[in-house]
Amino acid sequence: MKKTLLMGLALTCGLASQAQKQFFKPEKMVETGVYYYPEAWDPAQWDRDFKKMSDMGFEFTHMAEFAWGQMEPTEGQYDFKWLDKAVELAAKHNLKVIMCTPSATPPVWLTRKYPEILVEMQTGQTGQHGTREHYSWSSAKYRELTSKMVEAMAKHFANDKRIWGWQIDNEPSHYGTYDYSPAAQANFRIWLQKKYKTIDNLNKAWGTAFWSAIYSDFSQIEIPNEKRLYSGIASPISVVDFKRFSADECASFVSMQCNVIKANVSKEQFVTSNFMHGHTDVDPWRNKDLDFISYTMYPVAGYTKGVGDQGFRLGDPWRISYANDFFRPLKGVTGVMELQPGQVNWGSYNPQPYPGAVHAWLWNAFAGGLDFICSYRFRQPLFGGEQFHYGMVGTDGVTELNGGQQYNQFMKEIRELRKLYKPNTQMPKEYAARKTALLYNVDNVWETTVQPQTYQWNQITHVTKCYNAVKLLSAPVDIVGEDRDLSSYPVVIAPAYQMVDEALVAKWKKYVENGGNLVLTVRTGLKDRNGHFREAQWANAIVDLIGAKIAMNDMLDNDIKAKVSFNGNTYFWNNWADMLEPMQGTETWATYADQFYAGKASVIHRKLGKGTVTYIGTDTDDGKLEKDVLKKVYELAGISTNEQPEGVMVNWRDGFWIAVNYSSSNVTINIPQDAKIIFGTKELTPAGVVVWK
DSSP states (O other): OHHHHHHHHHHHHHHHHHHHHHHOOGGGOOEEEEEOOGGGSOHHHHHHHHHHHHHHTOOEEEEOTTOHHHHOSBTTBOOOHHHHHHHHHHHHTTOEEEEEOOTTSOOHHHHHHOGGGBOBOTTSOBOOTTSSSOBOTTOHHHHHHHHHHHHHHHHHTTTOTTEEEEEOSSSOSOTTOOOOSHHHHHHHHHHHHHHHSSHHHHHHHHTTTGGGOOOSSGGGOOOOOTTTOTTOOSOHHHHHHHHHHHHHHHHHHHHHHHHHHHTTSOTTSEEEOEEETTOOSSOGGGOTTSSOOEEEEOSOSSSOOOSSTTHHHHOOTTHHHHHHHHHSTTTTOOOEEEEOOSOOSSSSSOOOOOTTHHHHHHHHHHHTTOSEEEESOSBOOSSSTTTTOOOSBOTTSSSBOHHHHHHHHHHHHHHHHHTTOOTTOOOOHHHHTTOEEEEOOHHHHHHHHHOOSSTTOOHHHHHHHHHHHHHTTTOOEEEEOTTSOOTTOSEEEETTOOBOOHHHHHHHHHHHHTTOEEEEETTTTSBOTTSOBOSSSTTHHHHHHHTEEEEEEEOOOTTOOEEEEETTEEEEEOSEEEEEEEOTTOEEEEEEOSSTTTTOEEEEEEEETTEEEEEEOEEOSSOHHHHHHHHHHHHHTTOOOOOOOTTEEEEEETTEEEEEEOSSSOEEOOOOTTOOEEESOSEEOTTOEEEEO
């Protein structure tokens, strides 16, 4: 297993270095940039702004993704003169440019002349000019017009060496809205016919015998609209299929633009798009035509409590690390295209980040192996829908705001760190030995959203809780799909993997028999790929694998706290719990301490071939049970861990260790005596960072 692990790590490094050779310089490690909107500012100020950008330490800028109306003021008439001037001035100050396609915001002439391109919401209302992402991915006319716009841009900047790369669209999605337009309806029927071939196959997969929902022809099918299905959904999997279709339509729209760009520009220019972390109405992994996928990240916007009384100003400790490990494995390279610069305007409430938090986020992003970090935006806007959104500089266009000062500090530190960089530095063996894969399939997110069973269930919350538990043990993580070869990972975790087939379970079994350590959690193996229960005992697909039967499950209201006992400690739960009945040879690690099933197994563990299988049958709010069970799994496998206090993230990259404190208290980092501290100290205040080697 160890030999295979080293081979796997070498392969991963090879993927990254191949992309780095083409688009990035490894010795720079990370390059930092910032969004700029020349169309929003007096051209007389552009030179001053780009100079300020460069003086602050930025190495690239990003423009044009919301400027379709300025680049094509009337249909077929293109104007790039103003953009040429902006690119020229950026280059004057040694700033590379990421050029963006403007499909997120079609101009008014387009939406008025071709209203069929607009998205149609669940209510039957169409999107209105004056917002963004309000177009339909399924509209043939919008694809035609977008293709022409992108081709014009690509040909204009085809051999321009000042253009570093391209971003397609902006956060491709409909921000939680789905498209019910006639074009989407027509394409959905085509998609279903390609998938199921016959209407009988669809009826079987959708279980349409329930509630007399049987179809005799694909033309009868409507997009399942939950606002119209007011008394329940006859076929939950129909909703999952619609979500699958929508994600495919988005990926197809992005790929269309990608292909147009690549047909016209230099191979030295990369093509990417930025997806929002945590938004599951699209699936970034579907976008395999891109050179790599990047992401946007806003840790503090009123939606998280974090750790401790100031956690709402610091963000969840796992959030940036999770995004790094989710977006990087697809191509071995990623970057954050939008990293929060300070206070924002669109949250449920918008607190000021904790002093030093922006600096901590930057180092956390760096620690994840990113090749670039970009912030939205350089100047705080004077008008428009984001006036309260901070930039690097304030409303006077000159004064550096707190976030700008922290970016400046980080960029100075990176320039110092580059002097210490050594190529081909090997990951420390002890760290590599705890390399962990976390299996993810967006189908499980969609399916459990349709039938959560308890109002407390949130698939992403459960997955990220398991992820956080692993990171608190200082393990490197790849978040991967089912197609990934698992043999290079000593530990694999499949959280709440509700839909499985025989092939996947066989793959898990082979992985374990060859020496791997597999950890499964609640809700795993309950359904097939069509979301059906099997005509067999509960969770029959995994019974032989885990060495136990799942007798039943339970869930409680959020004000009821039930107990689990593990290793002499008590843990509390109320979300979801499986009551397990171990077979011969399977150990019981944890038991329920109350309710009418007190004494039933909650966590079980067994040896299988050369490896082990562990099933965590209880979902806790704080994740402490999951973390302690995982720690025992590592220890029994002979894998050392380095447990951190809640809120601390420790990562290694390129020969450097980075620790970031997201907690609201001071913590002391355990740094070896012979280590050299480069920045910071081992005593970390909230938002503190220490870098050592």
